[in-house]
Amino acid sequence: MNDMKKLASILLSRIVIFGGLILLQLSAFVVLVWKFSTYSIYFMFINMLVGFLVILWIINNRQNPVYKLAWIIPILLFPIFGISFYLLFGMQKVNKRVTKRMEEIQIKTNSILNQDLKVMENLKNRDIRIANQAKYIYNASHYPVYQNTEVEYFSSGELKFERLKEELNKAEHYIFLEYFIIEEGIMWNSILDILIQKAKKGVDVRVLYDDLGCLQKLPYKYNEVLEGHGIKCTVFNPFVPVLSIKMNNRDHRKIVVIDGHTAFNGGINLADEYINARPKFGHWKDSAVMIKGNAVLNFTVMFLTVWDYYNKIYEDYRDFLPRNKNHTKFESDGFVSPYGDSPLDDETVGEMTYLNIINQAKEYVYITTPYLILDNETVTALCLAAKKGVDVRIITPHIPDKKYVHMVTRGYYPVLMENGVKIYEYTPGFMHGKNFVADDEVSIVGTINLDYRSLYLHFECATWMYGSKAVLSVKEDFLETLEQCYRMDLAYFKNMKWYVKLMYAILRVFSPLM
Numbered sequence: 434m435n436d437m438k439k440l441a442s443i444l445l446s447r448i449v450i451f452g453g454l455i456l457l458q459l460s461a462f463v464v465l466v467w468k469f470s471t472y473s474i475y476f477m478f479i480n481m482l483v484g485f486l487v488i489l490w491i492i493n494n495r496q497n498p499v500y501k502l503a504w505i506i507p508i509l510l511f512p513i514f515g516i517s518f519y520l521l522f523g524m525q526k527v528n529k530r531v532t533k534r535m536e537e538i539q540i541k542t543n544s545i546l547n548q549d550l551k552v553m554e555n556l557k558n559r560d561i562r563i564a565n566q567a568k569y570i571y572n573a574s575h576y577p578v579y580q581n582t583e584v585e586y587f588s589s590g591e592l593k594f595e596r597l598k599e600e601l602n603k604a605e606h607y608i609f610l611e612y613f614i615i616e617e618g619i620m621w622n623s624i625l626d627i628l629i630q631k632a633k634k635g636v637d638v639r640v641l642y643d644d645l646g647c648l649q650k651l652p653y654k655y656n657e658v659l660e661g662h663g664i665k666c667t668v669f670n671p672f673v674p675v676l677s678i679k680m681n682n683r684d685h686r687k688i689v690v691i692d693g694h695t696a697f698n699g700g701i702n703l704a705d706e707y708i709n710a711r712p713k714f715g716h717w718k719d720s721a722v723m724i725k726g727n728a729v730l731n732f733t734v735m736f737l738t739v740w741d742y743y744n745k746i747y748e749d750y751r752d753f754l755p756r757n758k759n760h761t762k763f764e765s766d767g768f769v770s771p772y773g774d775s776p777l778d779d780e781t782v783g784e785m786t787y788l789n790i791i792n793q794a795k796e797y798v799y800i801t802t803p804y805l806i807l808d809n810e811t812v813t814a815l816c817l818a819a820k821k822g823v824d825v826r827i828i829t830p831h832i833p834d835k836k837y838v839h840m841v842t843r844g845y846y847p848v849l850m851e852n853g854v855k856i857y858e859y860t861p862g863f864m865h866g867k868n869f870v871a872d873d874e875v876s877i878v879g880t881i882n883l884d885y886r887s888l889y890l891h892f893e894c895a896t897w898m899y900g901s902k903a904v905l906s907v908k909e910d911f912l913e914t915l916e917q918c919y920r921m922d923l924a925y926f927k928n929m930k931w932y933v934k935l936m937y938a939i940l941r942v943f944s945p946l947m
Contacts, residue, residue: 581726695725786897866878
């Protein structure tokens with residue numbers, strides 16, 4: 434009886450029903466295109482002409498060359514289907530209505546987020562190269578760099594979880610949470626208990642979660658459950674059973690803001706595997722930072738930008754300035770710049786910031802990432818750094834969460850190792866941290882994976898740090914983690930069967946579409 438209930442629950446779940454509806458649409462679309470293709474030679478001629486024009490469009494647009502190649506090949510091999518699928522799924526731009534609305538909100542945020550010229554001058558006096566990195570972040574995304582900010586690094590989900598609960602209990606005015614994944618369990622239920630109590634005391638509690646990220650994690654209309662507890666809740670880009678490129682753009686951010694003076698950021702979602710309370714892929718290795726001070730304003734505005742867009746409201750962001758909520762003086766721990774990236778423009782802030790660190794490294798660059806699906810620019814930068822004598826090391830998972838993606842990740846190992854990049858796999862389980870650290874000077878901890886979706890399609894965020902104590906903490910964590918890793922051997926790939934090498938080659942070509 435229990436097995437029947439379980440089966441019925443699965444069959445009636447939203448992901449199965451919606452997935453079935455999308456599959457039906459996809460099947461009908463394929464049949465329709467196939468019927469037209471066999472209708473007449475004139476249709477074939479028109480299709481070839483359209484294919485030629487689409488390829489011209491792809492070649493001349495501003496998309497990444499690797500992404501272009503991944504679409505041009507199927508269009509050349511299967512013109513009818515290739516063109517149709519590109520028009521459905523390949524266009525990266527969101528519609529003009531969304532862009533215009535976000536631009537209106539952005540104008541308002543730009544008036545709040547002004548760069549303190551004294552801070553920039555102080556950074557410039559320390560190191561002009563590093564100052565130029567911070568200038569890029571501000572010019573490209575309008576997120577300033579700050580002093581008067583403390584940073585604490587967490588090397589695991591368990592450490593972040595305990596500190597997060599402590600800080601949430603201190604909230605007096607507002608709590609903002611923005612997450613890709615929330616799942617009922619030990620971690621979320623403990624946090625929810627605190628949020629409910631705070632909401633009862635009049636604290637402005639808001640939760641923003643990605644619908645697709647939580648599709649198999651939360652019950653349908655979970656936002657109404659939270660609202661019943663006095664918690665304001667918004668669902669990002671609700672998943673609907675309709676073929677649409679809109680579904681590509683997800684909110685992959687992980688942000689907590691408390692009273693405008695405390696914020697959390699990093700790779701850790703609110704689900705039990707992130708604190709190893711429910712192992713899924715061996716031991717889950719992750720990271721996060723807590724920042725206190727002036728730099729929190731970037732995350733406050735980042736959250737409100739998305740919140741106000743979805744709720745169609747115009748709030749006065751000055752009501753959420755930290756000086757109106759908290760008068761604590763924070764010590765200056767280096768320079769800190771929380772920043773965001775979005776698919777609404779042609780600027781890949783996440784990738785360019787990573788490239789800045791790689792290209793300017795003098796002694797070492799240490800990287801942790803769950804996925805290693807790179808474009809030519811990043812491969813070239815990593816290889817060039819290694820050839821210059823920079824110690825470039827990358828840690829990826831040994832136990833993957835998605836096997837086919839892990840195969841693509843491994844497909845990039847040989848070209849990197851041949852040029853001196855050292856690749857390691859975290860043998861106890863899954864490496865989910867997204868960290869960069871270089872030269873004991875600069876570091877990034879955030880949500881941005883080294884894969885196409887994070888760099889080009891998702892809403893992302895990260896914390897850039899220079900001269901902070903946390904920079905050395907990130908390095909120490911990397912070196913300690915290295916002791917639990919296996920260094921990949923180039924001979925392993927050279928001795929592979931020819932058909933396995935062929936499979937890796939094919940997967941690499943189409944990796945931007947995964």
